[in-house]
Amino acid sequence: MKIDLHVHSSERSTCATSTEEEQIQAAIACGLDAMVFTDHGRLVPQARLEALNRKYAPFRIFGGVEITLEEREDVLVLGIQDPALEGQWTYPELHTFVRECSGWIALAHPFRYHPDIVIDVAQYPPDALEGCSTNVALLNRPRIRDAAKQLGIPVVCNSDAHVTRSLGVGYNLLKETPADEAALVRLLRIGAFIGVCMIT
Ligand SMILES: [Zn+2]
Numbered sequence: 690m691k692i693d694l695h696v697h698s699s700e701r702s703t704c705a706t707s708t709e710e711e712q713i714q715a716a717i718a719c720g721l722d723a724m725v726f727t728d729h730g731r732l733v734p735q736a737r738l739e740a741l742n743r744k745y746a747p748f749r750i751f752g753g754v755e756i757t758l759e760e761r762e763d764v765l766v767l768g769i770q771d772p773a774l775e776g777q778w779t780y781p782e783l784h785t786f787v788r789e790c791s792g793w794i795a796l797a798h799p800f801r802y803h804p805d806i807v808i809d810v811a812q813y814p815p816d817a818l819e820g821c822s823t824n825v826a827l828l829n830r831p832r833i834r835d836a837a838k839q840l841g842i843p844v845v846c847n848s849d850a851h852v853t854r855s856l857g858v859g860y861n862l863l864k865e866t867p868a869d870e871a872a873l874v875r876l877l878r879i880g881a882f883i884g885v886c887m888i889t
């Protein structure tokens with residue numbers, strides 16, 4: 690199953706210009722099987738997620754969130770529906786919360802805002818680093834792979850699409866098809882996927 694773990698929609702991200710349905714249709718058109726909405730500080734309402742999944746089945750739509758930490762790094766969180774995620778977080782607090790809730794946490798576009806990773810990923814290792822997306826500079830990709838290797842965690846490839854034409858830039862090929870969101874989180878946490886980047 691091909692899944693993009695980082696997509697925005699204009700319904701919940703003011704910086705996005707395509708609607709959630711436009712993003713879903715673009716993901717289907719470029720051959721993806723599933724995607725995760727990760728809007729800035731906003732979860733997808735559960736009823737909306739269920740309606741979208743009914744309408745676009747067998748395509749799968751999951752609800753995550755992108756959180757800008759107080760340290761000014763962005764992280765992706767999946768597998769938790771608690772509205773507390775829409776608040777302010779420091780990285781150690783959020784990491785602890787995600788672990789307690791058995792969720793998944795990844796650092797989005799490392800080195801985008803700072804020359805180094807400014808959160809303590811050694812003491813609080815995330816589940817993945819994002820190694821490819823429209824907001825990952827080509828020159829940072831080798832550093833991200835090295836950092837992930839040092840931490841012993843995988844690299845995910847996504848689009849970070851704010852507009853339909855960005856869909857397909859990166860995706861992750863899961864080794865199994867997850868039955869539900871909890872199963873998706875388990876596959877991601879054990880690294881049962883291959884990140885595929887289409888930008889060269
Ligand atoms: Zn944005």
Ligand SMILES: [Zn+2]
Nearest residue numbers: 695697755849
């Ligand atoms: Zn994003």
